[in-house]
Amino acid sequence: xxxxxxxxxxxxxxxRKKVKRRFLILYAARIAKYxxxxxxxxxxxxxxxIDKMGFFKFDLARIVDRAATKYxxxxxxxxxxxxxxxxxxxxMPKVVYEFCNQVTFxxxxxxxxxxxxxxxxxxxxxxxxxxxxxxxQRHDNVAYRL
Numbered sequence: 435x436x437x438x439x440x441x442x443x444x445x446x447x448x449x450r451k452k453v454k455r456r457f458l459i460l461y462a463a464r465i466a467k468y469x470x471x472x473x474x475x476x477x478x479x480x481x482x483x484i485d486k487m488g489f490f491k492f493d494l495a496r497i498v499d500r501a502a503t504k505y506x507x508x509x510x511x512x513x514x515x516x517x518x519x520x521x522x523x524x525x526m527p528k529v530v531y532e533f534c535n536q537v538t539f540x541x542x543x544x545x546x547x548x549x550x551x552x553x554x555x556x557x558x559x560x561x562x563x564x565x566x567x568x569x570x571q572r573h574d575n576v577a578y579r580l
Contacts, residue, residue: 447522447525449516452501453502456497463485466487469481520557523556526553526556529548530553531553533546
């Protein structure tokens with residue numbers, strides 16, 4: 435576990451899993467049209483159905499957002515980016531997630547986590563060493579504006 439305070443309650447992990455399931459439904463709606471093109475038979479019908487339900491994406495995004503923000507950051511001991519793909523590794527003491535460092539990137543100023551090294555180590559281990567080329571993965575990100 436982490437070095438800033440031990441474990442976290444099982445109820446938090448259950449909540450994270452619940453939000454993740456809802457997010458996966460939203461993600462399926464997003465990729466359905468591509469899956470429908472590449473699939474055949476029953477799978478194609480399934481993905482076409484999901485694609486037709488895609489007009490609910492905004493409602494799904496709102497449901498995910500409501501569940502993800504159910505608990506107050508200020509009154510919590512732990513926090514997490516619960517719609518990310520790192521599971522329980524994202525659950526850390528909330529002090530890690532506090533924005534208090536100002537950093538410069540390409541001539542622009544941004545707010546950064548209080549403890550970026552701690553955060554990155556929890557997620558990736560030795561984050562300063564690149565993985566072998568065969569193990570590197572691209573990450574596609576989608577944002578929904580509510």
